[in-house]
Amino acid sequence: MSATAPGDAPRLAIVGGGWSGLAAAIEATSLGAAVTLFEMAPQRGGRARSLDGGSDALDNGQHILIGAYTETLGLMRRIGLAPDALLLRMPLRLRYPDRETLRLPPGPPLVAFTRGVLGCSAWSWRDRLGFMTASTRWMLNGFRCDPRLTVAALCASMPQAVRDDLIDPLCVAALNTPAAQASAQVFLRVLKDALFSGPGSADLLLPRRGLSALLPDPASDWLTSHGAQLLTQRVQQITIDEATRPRGPHRAGVQVDGAPFDAVILACTSVEAARLTRDLAPDWSATAAAFEFQPIITVYLRGDGARLPAPMVALRESSTEPAQFAFDLGQLDQQDGLFSLVISGAADWVAKGLEAAGAAALAQATRCFDWPQAPQIVRVLSEKRATFACTPGLQRPGDVIVPGVWAAGDYLDGPYPATLEGAVRSGLSAARSAMRHG
Missing domain, CATH: 3.50.50.60 (FAD/NAD(P)-binding domain)
Structure with a gap:
């Protein structure tokens, strides 16, 4: 045609x-x-x-x-x-409420990655060298692995701090599938293209x-x-x-x-x-x-006068604290005092109900950040078929x-x-x- x-x-x-x-x-x-x-x-x-x-x-x-x-x-x-x-461009940055972790500087991909990892003071030198060793092995293998592997299995020998601060949040953000279930081969391809495909490829582009x-x-x-x-x-x-x-x-x-x-x-x-x-x-x-599908829940909060440490902040997920990321929409030139908390791979929380998920995310945000006034829930949304479950094979x-x-x-x-x-x-x-x- x-x-x-x-x-x-x-x-x-x-x-x-x-x-x-x-x-x-x-x-x-x-x-x-x-x-x-x-x-x-x-x-x-x-x-x-x-x-x-x-x-x-x-x-x-x-x-x-x-x-x-x-x-x-x-x-x-x-x-x-x-x-x-339309988009706020910033170098890849995993900022938690209490500390910075990995932050990539500008420059050629391999140089920026090496400088970012070795300069990550939140990790011990053993953690940094452990991650560099593993990532070098991935590069030498062409970012390929046994297609039956999960991300958790691929990274099992990595330092715990690197898994907690970097691997798990990046996996659920990119694949919307928890590391214990997610395809290691797809995860490696995402890392290859994001971190090493060219200058600025790993930059975050946040909607304004x-x-x-x-x-x-x-x-x-x-x-x-x-x-x-x-x-x-x-x-x-x-x-x-x-x-x-x-x-x-x-x-x-x-x-x-x-x-x-x-x-x-x-x-x-x-x-x-x-x-x-x-x-x-x-x-x-x-x-x-x-x-099979994985849902995503988004919890919108109103907190007048509040400001997060960065436009996008990583959070530590647990059985009672569901969100992995928080966004300050005021810093993104949208609505001052409006925040969104994202719960990826949210099947368990969808089963508990949106009211429970919203309440848990609100309690998590209240604990993690300083609020001049107590934040209030604006809306809790669920995309029940947000993505397919990205599993091995x-x-x-x-x-x-x-x-x-x-x-x-x-x-x-x-x-x-x-x-x-x-x-x-x-x-x-x-x-x-x-x-x-x-």
Whole structure:
């Protein structure tokens, strides 16, 4: 399905208006397709959007980007956004309420990493050398390991302080899966790309606006202005019209709820994609339907006059204190006195109930930080299917479903966990494949 003159533009349906669907729609539109994007929710953005409309609204979860998210940052620039204005960029810093731990200085990746680790005064020299030894071994092995290993098993011989201060929080932040269950191979790939792929790749990029302002709303405006059709509709059926194969201009091979298209990209959740492909591609559907999921809970607090030691502060998780990170949204140019606490890998706390999770996070924050006035809960939110559980040996479906139908999403087969960058990369790739091979 190569790009053609405007009158012969190939018709492409994209099902799902999250970050992967928006990326696919922008790329396909740029390549000359006549795009129709279907999104069943009233707002586009999927699991990374603002609630209740407006760029200053609460988000449905706290997301961060890193410097290695090159495709996401590039996509933002393509539609006229300025990432430097929308994101606070700072070197990787794991600041706890009571002390600093690892903080990477600017500079070439290997030099910055070595300086950061050896300069981490929160760790003993034995801790620092132990981590340097392990990370050097990972580099020499090409950041590969036995695919059956968990992160906990991979790091079992590491100093306890390094595991507590660095490995466990980074694992749950990146993979949304506790270290005892998380895939060591995926974790190593994340470390490789974040820490060693180029200067600034490990930098934290913290949103200064609501998530909808980072991509969903501007992308929707860009698509509309470039002729794409955006529909609020839950797709019920995808069918193949064998009578029109092989296809040419204006000859549809795929139907979406009876409407003809030349190709379709399913950029919806794995659950929706499995439903829509149950009869079309039973094996692919079964693989997509087999995921287990990890939830994320976000607790928003109001504490007028309070300020955290840094815009993002790591917390020590326990059986009674659930949050792993706290964010000061005032320091992120959003709302003064508003804070968010993030509980990743939150299955146990979802089972206990959001009220219990919120109360425990409030008590944790009250103990960890100084508050001029007692903080109050504003809202407790849960994304029950925030990410797939990134476990060793996980089987993930590919991006080709049947000829003319592609998939896009952060759950597809690949080296990364469920991240915004993974979603964007998948969407761009699906659009290019559809335009090239459809």
